[in-house]
Amino acid sequence: MPDGDGSTGSASDGPAAAPARGAADGSRTPEGDGRPGSASGGPSTTPAHGTGDARSEGDAHPDRAYAGDPHTAPTSGRPEADPRPTATPAADRPDAEPRRAAPTSAPGASDHHPEPPAPAAHTPTPGHRPLAHSADGKGPAPQRPEPRGGLLMGRPFGVPVYVAPSWFLVAALITWVFGGQLERVLPELGAARYLVSLFFAVAFYASVLVHELAHTVAALRFKLPVRRIQLQFFGGVSEIEKEAETPGREFVLAFVGPLLSLVLAGVFYAAVQAVEPGTVPGVLLAGLMISNLIVAAFNLLPGLPLDGGRMLRAVVWKLTGKPMSGTIAAAWVGRALAVSVLIGLPLLTQSGALGSDAVDNVGMDTVLDALLAAILAAIIWTGAGNSLRMARLREHLPELRARTLTRRAVPVETDTPLSEALRRANAAGARALVVVDADGKPLSLVREAAIVGVPEHRRPWVAVSGLAQELTDGMRVSAELSGEELLDALRATPATEYLVVEETGEIYGVLSAADVERAFVKAMARPS
Numbered sequence: 226m227p228d229g230d231g232s233t234g235s236a237s238d239g240p241a242a243a244p245a246r247g248a249a250d251g252s253r254t255p256e257g258d259g260r261p262g263s264a265s266g267g268p269s270t271t272p273a274h275g276t277g278d279a280r281s282e283g284d285a286h287p288d289r290a291y292a293g294d295p296h297t298a299p300t301s302g303r304p305e306a307d308p309r310p311t312a313t314p315a316a317d318r319p320d321a322e323p324r325r326a327a328p329t330s331a332p333g334a335s336d337h338h339p340e341p342p343a344p345a346a347h348t349p350t351p352g353h354r355p356l357a358h359s360a361d362g363k364g365p366a367p368q369r370p371e372p373r374g375g376l377l378m379g380r381p382f383g384v385p386v387y388v389a390p391s392w393f394l395v396a397a398l399i400t401w402v403f404g405g406q407l408e409r410v411l412p413e414l415g416a417a418r419y420l421v422s423l424f425f426a427v428a429f430y431a432s433v434l435v436h437e438l439a440h441t442v443a444a445l446r447f448k449l450p451v452r453r454i455q456l457q458f459f460g461g462v463s464e465i466e467k468e469a470e471t472p473g474r475e476f477v478l479a480f481v482g483p484l485l486s487l488v489l490a491g492v493f494y495a496a497v498q499a500v501e502p503g504t505v506p507g508v509l510l511a512g513l514m515i516s517n518l519i520v521a522a523f524n525l526l527p528g529l530p531l532d533g534g535r536m537l538r539a540v541v542w543k544l545t546g547k548p549m550s551g552t553i554a555a556a557w558v559g560r561a562l563a564v565s566v567l568i569g570l571p572l573l574t575q576s577g578a579l580g581s582d583a584v585d586n587v588g589m590d591t592v593l594d595a596l597l598a599a600i601l602a603a604i605i606w607t608g609a610g611n612s613l614r615m616a617r618l619r620e621h622l623p624e625l626r627a628r629t630l631t632r633r634a635v636p637v638e639t640d641t642p643l644s645e646a647l648r649r650a651n652a653a654g655a656r657a658l659v660v661v662d663a664d665g666k667p668l669s670l671v672r673e674a675a676i677v678g679v680p681e682h683r684r685p686w687v688a689v690s691g692l693a694q695e696l697t698d699g700m701r702v703s704a705e706l707s708g709e710e711l712l713d714a715l716r717a718t719p720a721t722e723y724l725v726v727e728e729t730g731e732i733y734g735v736l737s738a739a740d741v742e743r744a745f746v747k748a749m750a751r752p753s
Contacts (some may be wrong), residue, residue, distance in 0.1 A: 261514055294520065334445060384441050384451045386434065393456035399426040403512065410508055425509055429516050430456055433488050437461040439485040445477045459604060460520070467709075469618060472543040472551070478536035486521035490514050528559030530608025552616035559609030567602035571595045614749075621748035622708035630744055631704065631725045631734035636661040637689050639668065643676065644684035657735035659724065660693045667732055669693035670700070670722045694720070704733040715741065 270747045375389040404422040407414060414421065437454045440463040444451050493514035500506045524532040534555040542551035554585040580683040634657030637646045646658050658671035675692035694700075699718025704725050706714055714739060715723065725733040 244288045253449055253498045271746045272415035323526055333613070345553065374480070375457075381438060382441060382445060383452055384445075385454070392430065392456050395427040395458045396423070396430070398427065408504070409504065409507065414505070421509065424511055428509070428513055432460075432486070432513060432517050433461045433520065434637050435489060436482045436486050436524075437463045439481040440465070440478060443481045447474050447478065449478075459600075463602070468548075472539040472548075475542065476539035478535050478537065482532050483521040483524045486517045486524070490517035490521065500681050526562055527555070528562040528605065528609065529555045529612040530559060530605065532563075534609075535611075549616055549620060552612055553592065556609040559605055559612070561608065563602040563606035566605065567598050570598035570601070594599060618749060619709075621751065622712075624708075624748050625711055625741065625744055626707040626723055627702060627711050627736055628704045628707075628733070630740050631657040631736050632740070634659050634735045636665060636667070636732065637671075638663070639688065639690035643679060643687045643689055644683050645680075646671070646689045647676075647684065655739075658689060658693075659732060659735065662690055667696060667724055669695045670735060672721060673737065674721065694722070698726055700724055702736065703728065712745075 275326050294620065375387040375392070377497050378386045378388055380386070400422040402420055402422075404419045407418040409422060433456060434454070437456075441451050441454060444463070444465045447469060448471065450466045452466055454461060454463050465478075469478050493510050497507060497510045499515060500510060523538075526533045526539040529538065529552070537558060538548075538551035538555040540551070542548045545551065571591070571594045575591070605720040633653070633655040635646070635649050635653050635655045636659050637649065639660055639662070650656065650658060659667050660669045660671060663740045670689070671689050671693045679687055679692070697718060699714075700720050701724050702711070702714045702724075704727055719738075721738055723736040723738070725736050727733050
C-alpha cells in the first residue's frame with residue numbers, strides 16, 4: 226500500500242499485477258480536483274498582528290494601491306485600524322482568471338493517502354470532522370460530495386465500495402485466460418468453461434476486496450477516515466484520508482492486507498483437501514489459493530507503493546524517528562523493484578522458471594510478457610514517486626494557515642459605489658471588500674474578477690452588490706484552520722474567495738483560493 230498523500234490508501238494486485246495506487250500516494254494534491262494550477266510565487270506567510278489585521282502578500286506592502294483601482298494614489302503607512310474587524314476580497318491581479326477552483330490535496334492521490342491536497346472531493350467518512358464554520362464560527366459546513374469511482378456495490382463498515390469500469394476489462398481477460406486453462410484440464414466442460422472462468426474472476430476480486438477491507442478495518446480502528454474502496458484493473462485500493470500517527474500503526478495498517486490474503490490462501494488450501502481433484506470445485510479452489518498467495522507475496526515486496534514498502538517505511542521511521550526518511554528509503558527500493566520487474570519478469574518467463582517450457586515462450590507470448598512487465602513496472606515506479614511527493618506535501622502542509630494567507634478587507638454596504646469602495650480599500654491598505662448590511666453582518670464578497678471587468682469610468686455608477694457573490698455556509702471558514710483541514714474546507718465548497726471569521730463570528734478577512742494555490746506551490750517547491 227503506497228504512501229499517502231493526504232489520504233492513505235492500499236492497493237492489492239491481481240495474480241500477476243501490481244497494486245494500482247492512487248493518486249493518493251500521489252495524490253490526491255490540492256488541485257480543483259486537487260492540483261494547484263499556479264506556479265507563481267506564494268504570498269508572504271508573515272503572521273497577522275492586531276485584531277482584524279490579516280496580512281497577506283499585499284499587506285506586506287502597505288503603500289501599495291488596491292489593484293482594482295490602479296489610478297488611485299497609494300497611501301504610505303497603515304492607517305488606524307477600523308473599529309470593526311476587517312476582511313479581504315481579491316481584486317489584486319488585473320489578469321485574474323474569472324473562476325478558480327480551490328486547491329485540493331494531494332497533490333493525487335496515492336493509495337494510502339491522507340487526499341491533500343488531495344483532496345479530491347472526499348466522502349464523509351467515520352471520524353471525519355466538519356472543517357468549515359458558519360457565520361457565528363460554530364456551525365458545521367455542508368460535507369463535500371461523495372467521490373464517485375464507478376459502480377457502487379455497497380457500504381461495508383460505512384465505506385463505499387466501487388467497481389471501476391476497468392474491472393470489467395480485466396474480468397473479461399481473466400475469463401478468457403482461465404477458460405483456456407480449463408479447456409486443457411477439464412475438456413468435457415465445452416463452452417461452459419467460460420462461465421466457470423467468470424465465476425473465478427468474480428471470486429478472485431472478492432478476495433481482493435477482503436484484502437482491502439482488512440486495511441479499511443485497521444484504519445477505522447485507528448480512527449483514520451476512509452474515503453472509499455475501489456476495485457479496478459490491477460486489483461484494489463483503499464483510500465485512507467490520513468496518515469498513521471506512529472510507525473507501529475503504519476506497520477499494522479500495511480501488514481493486515483497481505484495477512485488476510487495469506488489466511489484466504491490457507492482457507493482455500495483446506496477446502497481443496499476436502500474436494501475431489503480434477504473437478505470444477507477442485508480447480509476453482511486451487512486457482513483461488515494460488516492467486517491469493519501471489520497477491521500476498523507481491524504486496525509483501527519491500528518497496529512503495531506496495532504494502533511491503535509501507536512496512537519498510539514504518540521500520541525505517543521507527544529506527545530514525547523521521548517518517549520522511551522511511552518514505553525516501555521505501556520509495557527508492559520501490560523504484561529498484563520497478564526496474565527489476567521490467568527486466569526480470571520477461572527473462573524469468575523466457576527461462577521457463579515460471580513453470581512453462583522456454584521453447585514455447587516466443588512470438589505473441591513474449592510480447593504479452595514484456596507488455597505486462599512494462600505496465601507493472603510503470604505502476605510501481607509511478608506509485609513510488611507519488612509517495613515521495615505526498616510525503617513532502619504532508620511535511621509542508623502545516624505552513625498553509627488561513628490566518629496568515631487571509632487578505633485584509635474593508636466592509637461596505639450594498640449601495641456603495643465601486644469607486645468609493647476601492648478608495649476606502651486603498652486608504653486602509655486592504656485588498657478585499659465584504660458587503661455588509663446596516664448591522665455589519667456580512668452578506669456577500671465582491672469578486673476580484675468582477676472588479677477587474679468594470680472599466681474605471683463606470684465604477685462610480687456601479688454598486689458593489691452587483692459584483693458580489695452571496696455567502697454560503699461553506700464560504701465561511703475559521704481563521705484557525707491550517708494545513709489539510711484548510712484545504713478540505715476549500716474543496717468542500719469551490720469558490721474564488723472565502724470569508725474568514727474568528728470563532729466569535731467576527732470578520733477576520735477574505736481568503737483568495739489563488740493565494741492558497743500559490744502558497745501551496747511555493748511550499749512544495751522547497752526541499753524537505
